[in-house]
Amino acid sequence: MTNAQLYEAIFHRKSVRKFDMAPLPSEILARLQEYAGSVKPLDANIPYAFIYLGSAEVKNLLPVKAPHYICLYSEKKANYLLNAGFVLQQIDLYLSANNLAGCWLGVARPAKEVPKLRNGLEYVIMLAFGKTGEPLHRTNTSEFMRKNLSEISSAAGAEEILEPVRLAPSATNSQPWYFSGDADHLIVSRRKLNLLRAAVYGKLNQIDIGIALLHLGLSLDQQGKAASYDFAQAEVAVPKGYEFMVKVKNSEKRG
Ligand SMILES: Cc1cc2nc3c(=O)[nH]c(=O)nc-3n(C[C@H](O)[C@H](O)[C@H](O)COP(=O)(O)O)c2cc1C
Incomplete structure (x- = not known):
């Protein structure tokens, strides 16, 4: 995924909140995980990691249910929230550019059974993702x-x-x-x-x-x-x- 492809996705992306609950094929997940390993941080001194969860491992009060979630865990040091937005938005754009549905979820949380800490990193925010039957892209910026x-x-x-x-x-x-x-x-x-x-x-x-x-x-x-x-x-x-x-x-x- 090039910067030009991510840039292009900015003008068409949208949040999708209705997902096909069938899990994505493993090759698509593997490609996403590979991409996630290559995103650029805003501040390279902030340790972070992505954790992938399934629908049973996430609690959301709002009715957005997806087959997959990508969660960002981070050390809580200066600017970690800016860094979280910066790295996870690359995933949001990647999803859109690859015809996958995604939605940022600020109110959802990993379920109780999911450990709060991973190697000392704390949960910050997640994106739901998967396939959808809904329109995935905006055709014109007037739709934003x-x-x-x-x-x-x-x-x-x-x-x-x-x-x-x-x-x-x-x-x-x-x-x-x-x-x-x-x-x-x-x-x-x-x-x-x-x-x-x-x-x-x-x-x-x-x-x-x-x-x-x-x-x-x-x-x-x-x-x-x-x-x-x-x-x-x-x-x-x-x-x-x-x-x-x-x-x-x-x-x-x-x-
Ligand atoms: C940090 C963040 C948290 C969000 N949390 C939620 C959420 O909990 N539930 C939800 O349905 N949408 C959530 N959204 C999606 C926003 O509502 C959406 O991005 C905004 O309304 C603009 O619409 P668009 O993404 O379709 O352009 C969140 C977006 C961001 C950036």
């Missing part, structure tokens, strides 16, 4: 229910770079991101939540930002640029009601 670019960005000259980021999925479609600065130095911030909402969405919201950063990385890559990330809280202005997450610097790709 998303904010307009002007609602999520004041960054000068970054319209083209940010269009695929605008289309990123987020928990409850809240799209908590905001982009300022300019095309070469994008400042990414996240909408602040009140205490009540933070208790429910505080973590998912950060995973959302990781997803947006993956789309941003693919978008820059498509334009021949490489991204570097600066998480240090700098003296940068972010809009009222938002908090600074990361500064993304772009440079021409070498070679």
Whole structure:
């Protein structure tokens, strides 16, 4: 799977919540697992692992049932939620590009019988996946229910770079991101939540930002640029009601 194929999937992907419960053929699962072993992290210093579960091993209060789940386990260090969004969104795009159905599940949990820790790594989030009889792809970006670019960005000259980021999925479609600065130095911030909402969405919201950063990385890559990330809280202005997450610097790709 190339970056160009993942990039292309951004414009057609959608969440699918109705699955054919027949397990996928073992070759398809093996190929997915091989791909999962090759995804790129946002921060290579955060240990993580994928665990594959079947439908009997997952508890979900909402009625989304799938034959397979890919769970991300991670060490809980700085930026682990951003990293979780970044790595698992590569799987979401891979599924779509390979005509498989997938859906992020923020409210599901591994069942009680599944160990909470794997080699010291804790469960963070999962994607349901499998085959479906439902339409898998959007044909036009007008089918995405998303904010307009002007609602999520004041960054000068970054319209083209940010269009695929605008289309990123987020928990409850809240799209908590905001982009300022300019095309070469994008400042990414996240909408602040009140205490009540933070208790429910505080973590998912950060995973959302990781997803947006993956789309941003693919978008820059498509334009021949490489991204570097600066998480240090700098003296940068972010809009009222938002908090600074990361500064993304772009440079021409070498070679
Ligand atoms: C971190 C995260 C958690 C999510 N959790 C759930 C969930 O628990 N149940 C569900 O049905 N959809 C869930 N979704 C899917 C979103 O509702 C969906 O991505 C969003 O509404 C945009 O729709 P789209 O993915 O079809 O473009 C989640 C998405 C993200 C990114």
